[in-house]
Amino acid sequence: MDADLKTSIWQQFGASIAMLDSTMSICPDQFWDSALWKDPDDEPEYSQFWYRVYHTLFWLDLYLSGSSYEDYSPPTPFKRGVLPEKPYTKDQLHGYLEHCRGKCQATIEALTDEKARHVASTIGAKLASSNCYFITCATFRTIQRT
Secondary structure (H helix, E strand, O other): OOHHHHHHHHHHHHHHHHHHHHHHHHOOHHHHOOEOOOOOOOOHHHHEHHHHHHHHHHHHHHHHHOOOOOOOOOOOOOOOOOOOOOOOOHHHHHHHHHHHHHHHHHHHHOOOHHHHHOEOHHHOHHHOOOEHHHHHHHHHHHHHHO
16 A cells, blocks of 8 residues: 555544544543533433543444454453443543554554455444445544544
């Protein structure tokens, strides 16, 4: 794969991850575990800032792993599909962000034309016909929305 294209892809991912890092770092402590919105149909944690960061990092890590949801396990202390007993701390999520940043950069460095055209069938039936480009764009949007 063209080195300039890899550089461009990494610059976009890197900027998105840096934006998430900055946003997390400047979040005032009183808002870390406060509800950002009310939804009686969801767990209250789902609307808390710490959970939005965790959710973003979890899915970024999962997409970069190339695994299915069922086969994926996030790094310790994080768990798939289970809310923790207490909110993850900024330090814990910062460590996860650094893990994802390194994994993202290594994945892009190892990207080949063949891998870039690979159909992303590992992330569920809805996206089974999606290609690597779509996954990349969707991941950018997820990180940037957080």
